[in-house]
Structures are given as C-alpha cells and as structure tokens.
Amino acid sequence: MISIVIPLYNERDNILTYRDELFPKIDRIAGATGESFQYVMVDDGSRDDTYPLLQGLARERSDVIAVTNGTNKGMGAAIKHGLQYCKGDLVVTMDSDLTFRPEDVEALIAAYRASHPDCVSGSPYLEQGLMEEVSFIRFLPSKVVNTLYQILLGAKITCVSPIFRLYRKDVLDEIRIQSNNFEINAEILAKLILNGRSVVEVPVVLHTRRYGESKINVSKEIRNHVRLLTKIFKIRVFKGNWD
Numbered sequence: 001m002i003s004i005v006i007p008l009y010n011e012r013d014n015i016l017t018y019r020d021e022l023f024p025k026i027d028r029i030a031g032a033t034g035e036s037f038q039y040v041m042v043d044d045g046s047r048d049d050t051y052p053l054l055q056g057l058a059r060e061r062s063d064v065i066a067v068t069n070g071t072n073k074g075m076g077a078a079i080k081h082g083l084q085y086c087k088g089d090l091v092v093t094m095d096s097d098l099t100f101r102p103e104d105v106e107a108l109i110a111a112y113r114a115s116h117p118d119c120v121s122g123s124p125y126l127e128q129g130l131m132e133e134v135s136f137i138r139f140l141p142s143k144v145v146n147t148l149y150q151i152l153l154g155a156k157i158t159c160v161s162p163i164f165r166l167y168r169k170d171v172l173d174e175i176r177i178q179s180n181n182f183e184i185n186a187e188i189l190a191k192l193i194l195n196g197r198s199v200v201e202v203p204v205v206l207h208t209r210r211y212g213e214s215k216i217n218v219s220k221e222i223r224n225h226v227r228l229l230t231k232i233f234k235i236r237v238f239k240g241n242w243d
C-alpha cells in the first residue's frame with residue numbers, strides 16, 4: 001500500500017476539485033500498477049471549512065483519513081502528524097493544490113520499482129519545459145536555494161525543497177524530523193543523503209496554483225533555509241551533528 005500524505009491549510013476550493021482532479025487519476029494509477037492507496041489528509045487549524053470538507057470525503061471514501069493537528073502549527077508539523085496514520089510501506093507527500101500533478105505519482109512508482117531506492121524525488125528542474133506558468137519571482141529564489149543545497153550536500157540533486165516525493169516508510173521512520181515549516185522537505189532529503197541513503201530524481205511537471213492562495217511566508221522560509229544550510233555546512237565541514 002502507498003499512503004499519500006497531503007497537508008492542507010485553508011484549501012476549501014482545492015478540496016472541491018478532488019472528486020474530478022485527484023481521485024480518478026490516482027484510481028487509474030491503482031488500476032495500471034496494481035498498487036493500493038490510502039490518503040492521509042492533514043488539516044492544521046484552517047479558518048475555512050477545510051476540515052469538515054475532508055471529513056465529508058472520509059465518509060464517502062474508505063481510503064481517505066481526515067485528521068487535524070488542532071491549532072495551526074505549520075506544514076512540516078502537519079506532515080509529521082500525518083505520518084503517524086500511514087499504513088503503507090511507501091509514502092508519497094504532495095501539495096493540496098495539485099501544483100505537482102497527481103498523474104506523476106505513476107512516475108514516482110515506476111522509478112521506485114526500477115531500482116528500489118529509499119526515496120524518489122520529483123524535480124521540475126531536470127528537463128526544460130516542465131514548469132508551466134511558474135512566475136520568475138517564484139522560480140528564482142527556489143533555484144538559488146536548491147543550488148546551494150546541491151553544492152553543500154555534494155549530491156547531484158536538482159530539487160531539494162519541494163514536497164513531491166515517494167519515500168520508503170521504514171527509512172523515513174529512522175529520521176528524527178525537526179522542521180515544522182516548509183523546510184521539512186529539504187531537511188528530510190538532506191538527512192537521507194548525509195546518511196548515505198539512495199535518492200533518485202525523476203522529471204515531473206510543476207504548474208501554478210489554480211485555486212486559493214499560497215501559504216508560504218518568503219522571508220520566514222529564507223530564514224529557515226539559511227539555518228538548515230548552515231547546519232549542513234557545519235556537519236559536512238566540521239563533522240558537527242544535527243542538534
């Protein structure tokens with residue numbers, strides 16, 4: 001089984017698309033690959049009706065679990081909370097606004113089946129033309145941050161910060177995840193790489209959000225990435241540790 005963990009904060013308009021835009025696409029992948037899926041949808045004190053809508057989906061579909069992390073604690077905290085409910089031996093993490101396409105979950109699975117790595121990471125930077133309508137203002141800081149991670153980690157990974165990944169659950173369970181915010185994805189990947197775990201990248205499409213607003217606080221995210229990059233630098237150069 002593959003558990004799909006989706007963090008959601010004030011995402012009512014995206015949830016309303018799931019019956020057309022998410023479930024049929026994953027159901028098709030289930031048919032094509034023979035995999036079964038579980039959705040773990042994690043609200044985090046949303047101020048709109050995100051959580052009641054998720055509860056409605058859970059009543060409709062036995063493969064959906066709707067959980068809430070109480071007051072708003074951040075995207076990373078929501079993912080960590082969601083991991084406790086995963087029954088799959090593989091875990092996929094994805095955004096609720098479907099900016100990474102649900103159909104590309106099939107590419108994550110194919111790469112996993114090809115060589116059984118510990119993590120398959122989706123990257124829109126691997127090939128030209130994978131970014132659809134992504135503004136330069138979003139692209140540039142992301143490219144800079146990802147290049148810095150690539151240099152400091154000494155790994156040929158083009159995309160360290162985004163969420164769209166498949167992990168082996170047992171490997172994920174070995175990591176002590178500290179981040180509560182957006183940098184959780186970079187933290188997990190950095191820890192996997194520095195622990196000598198295998199990470200394979202696959203090209204995936206990234207397009208811009210159609211409904212609702214981005215929750216990212218750019219200055220906070222930059223601060224958190226700088227903190228994480230500094231830690232990685234100390235670990236690599238001075239043999240420091242994560243604490």
Ligand SMILES: Nc1nc2c(ncn2[C@@H]2O[C@H](COP(=O)(O)OP(=O)(O)O[C@H]3O[C@H](CO)[C@@H](O)[C@H](O)[C@@H]3O)[C@@H](O)[C@H]2O)c(=O)[nH]1
Nearest residue numbers: 007008009043044074075078095096161162163214215216
């Ligand atoms: N539960 C919960 N979910 C949250 C919170 N903050 C954000 N999310 C959810 O986390 C996902 C990403 O948030 P967006 O608001 O869509 O972020 P973005 O600007 O598109 O950020 C993209 O780039 C980041 C940095 O590279 C990525 O980390 C992120 O996954 C995404 O791909 C969405 O599903 C959103 O609802 C929170 O506090 N709580």
